[in-house]
Amino acid sequence: MTVTADGPLPSAPYDVTVVGAGVVGSAIARELARHPHLEVALVEAQDDVGEGTSKANTAILHTGFDAHPGTLEARLVRAGSRLLTAYAAKSGIPVEPVGALLVAWDEEQRSALPDLARQAVRNDHHDVRLLTAAELYAREPHLGPGALGALHVPGESIICPWTTTLAYATQAVRGGVDLHLNSRVAKVSRHDGVHTLTTARGPLHTRHLVNAAGLHADTLDRLLGHRAFTVTPRRGQLIVYDKFARDLVRHILLPVPTALGKGVLVAPTVYGNVLLGPTAEDLDDRTATGSTAEGLAALREKGRRILPALLDEEVTAVYAGLRAATEHDDYRISAHPEQAYVTVGGIRSTGLTASLAIAAHVTALLRDSGLDLKDPVDLEPVRMPNLGEAFPRPYQRGGDVIVCHCERATRGEIRAALVSTVPPRSLAGLRRRTRAGAGRCQGFHCGAAVRDLFERTGPTR
Numbered sequence: 515m516t517v518t519a520d521g522p523l524p525s526a527p528y529d530v531t532v533v534g535a536g537v538v539g540s541a542i543a544r545e546l547a548r549h550p551h552l553e554v555a556l557v558e559a560q561d562d563v564g565e566g567t568s569k570a571n572t573a574i575l576h577t578g579f580d581a582h583p584g585t586l587e588a589r590l591v592r593a594g595s596r597l598l599t600a601y602a603a604k605s606g607i608p609v610e611p612v613g614a615l616l617v618a619w620d621e622e623q624r625s626a627l628p629d630l631a632r633q634a635v636r637n638d639h640h641d642v643r644l645l646t647a648a649e650l651y652a653r654e655p656h657l658g659p660g661a662l663g664a665l666h667v668p669g670e671s672i673i674c675p676w677t678t679t680l681a682y683a684t685q686a687v688r689g690g691v692d693l694h695l696n697s698r699v700a701k702v703s704r705h706d707g708v709h710t711l712t713t714a715r716g717p718l719h720t721r722h723l724v725n726a727a728g729l730h731a732d733t734l735d736r737l738l739g740h741r742a743f744t745v746t747p748r749r750g751q752l753i754v755y756d757k758f759a760r761d762l763v764r765h766i767l768l769p770v771p772t773a774l775g776k777g778v779l780v781a782p783t784v785y786g787n788v789l790l791g792p793t794a795e796d797l798d799d800r801t802a803t804g805s806t807a808e809g810l811a812a813l814r815e816k817g818r819r820i821l822p823a824l825l826d827e828e829v830t831a832v833y834a835g836l837r838a839a840t841e842h843d844d845y846r847i848s849a850h851p852e853q854a855y856v857t858v859g860g861i862r863s864t865g866l867t868a869s870l871a872i873a874a875h876v877t878a879l880l881r882d883s884g885l886d887l888k889d890p891v892d893l894e895p896v897r898m899p900n901l902g903e904a905f906p907r908p909y910q911r912g913g914d915v916i917v918c919h920c921e922r923a924t925r926g927e928i929r930a931a932l933v934s935t936v937p938p939r940s941l942a943g944l945r946r947r948t949r950a951g952a953g954r955c956q957g958f959h960c961g962a963a964v965r966d967l968f969e970r971t972g973p974t975r
Contacts, residue, residue, distance in 0.1 A: 517693045526553075529553045530546055530724065535683060536563070536566050536568040537678055538873070539726035540564070540679050540686060542858070544686040545874060555692045557718065562943040564676060567865070569679075571866060573783055574670065576867040577634075578637055580633060582844070590871040594867050594870050597870040597871055598867060599671070606681075606898040607677045609672070612764065612766060615766070616667065617769065619769075620662070631644060647662055656822075658820055676901070678866060682869070684934070689893045699712070700713065702734070723856070724858065726858045728861070731745060747802065751806065752833055754788075754829065755829060757785075760788060766779060795809065805834050838861060840859065842860055846859035909922040917960050918953065919953075921950060921951075921952055923950035928971075
């Protein structure tokens with residue numbers, strides 16, 4: 515097991531290589547690690563796992579109640595939700611089952627709620643319930659005026675997306691997978707049953723190839739001669755409100771969905787903040803993760819209707835993520851046995867929830883394509899550091915120095931992250947592992963101390 519970020523790649527061919535170390539690619543690598551006779555590589559273009567869509571989403575563990583019945587997405591989200599809930603409990607990933615309210619603000623939206631309830635039942639979610647306006651306001655007293663009713667979905671939860679990806683990658687590496695960072699794939703060729711990937715760090719050879727490249731999945735797919743889908747980056751901007759806003763909202767507040775997605779929501783986070791967003795902007799630029807004045811103003815205007823008091827609270831941060839939208843309404847997961855190649859595209863915002871089910875599905879496709887998957891074993895469990903406010907944090911045990919006072923991140927947990935199986939190679943990566951610098955002052959007070967720990971203890975870059 516190795517984690518590398520520079521130097522040449524191994525010359526011997528791997529049995530399987532997964533391109534893309536987001537939440538889906540890391541989950542696939544973890545599932546393949548259950549077969550210790552395989553030589554497996556996880557290849558990532560950036561310097562850390564979860565650097566793309568996986569780090570910048572709404573952090574919701576979906577039930578799949580509103581998925582299109584009969585689609586692959588509906589099936590995998592439904593299965594993945596159960597799998598990830600159980601995995602999170604065993605691995606220390608913070609999850610809070612706060613439930614969701616699908617709020618209707620006009621008669622057209624209210625008339626759509628019964629159909630959404632029936633759709634939820636078709637997706638095997640029988641505990642949804644229609645609420646009157648009075649019942650809705652009893653549950654959410656700070657909701658803006660004028661709501662006519664809601665659909666209550668008890669099973670929706672909030673989760674830490676950073677820890678989820680990191681847990682998968684950690685378990686994969688400990689199970690024998692080689693993680694190669696800073697290894698963007700530029701070309702692919704195949705000769706005598708072996709793919710050769712031309713990467714930023716030189717060639718890498720593999721017999722089977724899995725494309726989990728997210729926003730760049732269609733680009734890699736075309737290098738293999740396929741044109742089944744085109745990724746259109748869909749930017750979602752979000753506003754993170756301070757922890758003092760947390761008492762304003764008890765559930766995930768969802769709008770009635772549109773063709774562009776689930777729309778603008780208000781949701782608590784496991785870190786104690788409140789999210790407002792996302793926007794849904796189709797772009798051409800696959801790197802356009804900046805926020806805009808127009809986007810943030812539009813979010814504030816919608817937030818004013820949903821939860822008026824929220825706009826009086828302090829903003830801790832803003833961020834934007836790009837979702838890998840395609841022209842299709844379903845996941846684009848397909849096997850090409852003649853090439854020993856599997857495409858995993860068009861996963862969008864439900865990929866976090868479906869990740870473990872996607873991994874099992876892709877592994878089955880690899881088996882059907884000729885990969886020998888004999889004698890699977892159970893991986894050694896991992897126990898991740900808790901980042902959630904609803905669960906015990908290291909500072910509460912005492913005996914350690916708090917470095918980041920906004921997020922109560924201790925020196926011990928920062929040092930532990932820096933020498934972990936998959937250590938951060940940047941301050942941003944360290945923030946996702948410890949919350950250090952992610953609070954209301956955004957590192958103004960603790961930045962120098964955190965940087966000093968990083969530079970003295972962190973991995974060689």
